[in-house]
Amino acid sequence: MNNRIYPAGTAILAPLAGHTDLPMRLSARRHGCRYAFTEMVDAGSLVFGNHKTMNLIKRDPSEDFLGIQLVGSEPEILKKAAEIINGLDFSVLDFNLGCPAPKVAKKGEGATFVVRRPDQAIEAFSILAEHSKIPVTAKMRILDENDPAPTVEFAKRLENAGAKTVTIHGRLMKMFYSGPVFHEIIKEVRKNLSIPVVANGGALSAALYRTLVTESGCENGMVARGALGNPWIFREIADPYAGPPTLEELAEEMQLHFYSIIDFYGEETALRISRKTILEYLRGRGFPGELRASVSFLNTVDAFKALMLEVRKGPSPRYWQTLEQNPAQERRLARRQPHPA
Ligand SMILES: Cc1cc2nc3c(=O)[nH]c(=O)nc-3n(C[C@H](O)[C@H](O)[C@H](O)COP(=O)(O)O)c2cc1C
Known part of the structure; x- marks a missing residue:
């Protein structure tokens, strides 16, 4: 055509x-x-x-x-x-x-x-x-x-x-x-x-x-x-062989995306609107509920940095056990459920 x-x-x-x-x-x-x-x-x-x-x-x-x-x-x-x-x-x-x-x-x-x-x-x-x-x-x-x-x-x-x-x-x-x-x-x-x-x-x-x-x-x-x-x-x-992100890739992208929101909207607006974005990255990837809950209170860039230190610790051990991993894609953060809907 x-x-x-x-x-x-x-x-x-x-x-x-x-x-x-x-x-x-x-x-x-x-x-x-x-x-x-x-x-x-x-x-x-x-x-x-x-x-x-x-x-x-x-x-x-x-x-x-x-x-x-x-x-x-x-x-x-x-x-x-x-x-x-x-x-x-x-x-x-x-x-x-x-x-x-x-x-x-x-x-x-x-x-x-x-x-x-x-x-x-x-x-x-x-x-x-x-x-x-x-x-x-x-x-x-x-x-x-x-x-x-x-x-x-x-x-x-x-x-x-x-x-x-x-x-x-x-x-x-x-x-x-x-x-x-x-x-x-x-x-x-x-x-x-x-x-x-x-x-x-x-x-x-x-x-x-x-x-x-x-x-x-x-x-x-x-x-x-x-x-x-x-x-x-x-x-x-x-590429059907490219897997979900590794923990390192996830953390890196979250940071790039967050700072790009700051550049685009300015810090005050960015901190408010970036919460939903951060939650989307964490959803379905086995991060502890308390970590996800803390995102709602994110109100400074320093708080974001502290959050990222926690994110870099990775999902809960139970997540790795319950996740059906393709051996070739070990330690990749596949979503347990693509979307709640
Ligand atoms: C939060 C949200 C915002 C949306 N905004 C638009 C929009 O601005 N324009 C549009 O054509 N569709 C919009 N849609 C519909 C999506 O583009 C898409 O058609 C719909 O989500 C179905 O695809 P999905 O099942 O893969 O999500 C929106 C959907 C959602 C959930």
Whole structure:
């Protein structure tokens, strides 16, 4: 297929509100992620130059490929947003048609836009496609778990409106982020569209990523929660023999990521927002509960340094005993459970 945005076989880092900021993307990129997105950006906030939004869309010069994702519905605002984006440095413009969050649903945007006002959603997408100078793509959810027809039909309309790629999250809007991913529906979309289809949902580990792309028949998959606290998922996807991180690698990456958050946001904000990031790194890797609990009180850089001394002592001995280790990957911090969901 010509004009593919993503070479077949590559994994893409999904937009994740509150997570895929510049420090997280750089962390993922250190471990093999090339294709990544900003978190969703409200079209109106972009047009009105909201300060926080401007921070969300900062791109590091080292970022080779970066997509921006917009959420919105007002035609005039979307047109202006596309024009602003034309003057910025992004690789693709993705339209969010899959978000089920109440604050987005309340405005009739994201997944709600597709379900309640499909014609207007296509019209909104067409406006972006018409005014954008960079390729425009869309990310949506499946619309029925038994019958592929509604999802195929809507995705086809996006293709006809100029989408260069459609990403399908194989869950229904009402499922939010839990429950099965309906690979068969994604597969039908893949079979019926001429543009590439990216599969999404449930790629919480490299093994689950392989299941997602194999079962859906897609050449590319999008990794979302599986990348939180686990940038190594990208190297594990690219190389089935690359294992999870060693303790040394984990500690090193936690430090790099933490100081990059400080550089980006300044110390005060960074200390507050880095807690969730630190917890993600520790989750499922056998670190004592007290250590994880202490992260909530982290309020100085010195406290972070003290925490790292504890992290470097490693997980509890019981973790090593309970972990099913591949002998070739001994002493690697595989997650006992990829994600609680
Ligand atoms: C905390 C969180 C924030 C998210 N933010 C966005 C977003 O900004 N834009 C978007 O299209 N999807 C967003 N998603 C959805 C993910 O991109 C992805 O579609 C979903 O998590 C399913 O993939 P997974 O099962 O591999 O996590 C978000 C999901 C979570 C859990």
